Amino acid sequence: MTTTDTAQASGYTSSYLADQHAGQLERLRTLERAFDPLSHAVFDQLELAGKPAILDLGAGAGSLAAWLGKRYPDATVTATDIDTRFLTNIPGIRVMTHNVATDDFPAASFDVVHARALLCHLTEREDILTRAATWVRPGGWLVIEDVSLQPSLNTANPLFRKIAQAGITLLERSIGSDMLWADTLPGRLRDRGFSNVGHRTLEGRIGDNSPADIFWAATTAQAGPALLKLGLLTQDDLDAMASLRADPAFTAAALTLVSAWGQVL
Ligand SMILES: C[S@@+](CC[C@H](N)C(=O)[O-])C[C@H]1O[C@@H](n2cnc3c(N)ncnc32)[C@H](O)[C@@H]1O
Structure with a gap:
């Protein structure tokens, strides 16, 4: 097994989503509260x-x-990340610094290989799907969960659509994320020859004070300075979106968490 000793610079680690940001741990907690039930x-x-x-x-x-x-x-549970600062003090799990874009595991090491809200952000996502499949033992499962922002592009509200498009553009330009890729996940597992492919989705809305709404707001707040710096939005846009979200008459579909799994036979 090869591991990185230090987190390598990547689009993610140098971006506004990375772990060095004040408030990042709380933002990740909002993600967990939104997505853990489906996982x-x-x-x-x-x-x-x-x-x-x-x-x-x-x-x-x-x-x-x-x-x-x-x-x-x-079970033996191994948790990896390029930045493991938030993984200390979890009893009963192994923690490893590992860059999934460049580091491997021996073939057939695991009964389940899982990734959530990760591959959509990595430009190597297709190669990672293929490599991660080799780490699964016969009879085991690959489970990939990722976020699609397609619902936010379908909104009838022009301000929300503008904010959503700006967020997708920022993620694409600064990290290399593909925030529509998740919608294709089941097909990609089938194309790779997985058996018993299945999928489930969780619909997240904004404006309803749900866990997904709180995650969306935390991420948009963290993205604010980068959105302004790149000229993708103005402060007036951000202020207007905050007012819209607070309007009791407003709610809209914002995202889908797509969970897809397939078995290696
Ligand atoms: C959006 S968070 C999702 C965290 C967790 N999977 C969850 O759903 O609660 C993405 C995580 O992927 C990590 N990450 C980014 N690039 C990575 C890479 N190349 N290899 C391993 N982890 C990476 C980040 O440090 C961050 O902790």
Whole structure:
């Protein structure tokens, strides 16, 4: 196994989404509160037996790795990230600095390889899907969960559409993210020859004070300075969006979390 000793510079690590930002841990917690329920439901239906080896790539602040450790007390849970600062002090899991874009694992090392809100941000996403499949043992599962912002582009509200398009452009330009890629995930697993491919989705709205709404607001707030610096939005746009979101008459579909899984036979 090869690992990076220090986090390598990448689009993500130098971006407004990276872990050095004040408030990043709380932003990751808002993501976890929004997305953990779907991830838990997906793992619950996999019916893992025995003492599974589970890998969570790009584990962030680690709520899912912590849950996996409790859900499967006999499992070996490995949580990786290029920046592991938020993964300390989680009992019962192995933590490893690992850049999924460049670092490997030996073939057939895990019963489940999982990644959430990670591949959409990495330009190497197609290659990672192919490589991660080789890390899964026969009978095991690859589970990929990613965010699609397509619903926000479908909104009838012109201000929300403008803000959404600016956010997608910022992510694409500063990180290389593809915020529509998640919609193609089940097909990509089928194309790679996975068996028993399935998927589930979680719809996230804004303006309804839901966990997804709070995650959206935290991420947009963190993106604010970069959006202004690149001239993608003005302060007036951001202020108007804050007022719109606070308007009790406004709510709109904002994102989909797509969870897709496939089995290696
Ligand atoms: C949006 S967060 C998602 C965190 C976690 N998967 C979750 O859903 O709660 C993305 C995480 O991926 C990590 N990351 C970014 N690029 C990475 C890479 N090349 N290899 C491993 N992790 C990476 C970031 O440090 C961050 O913790």
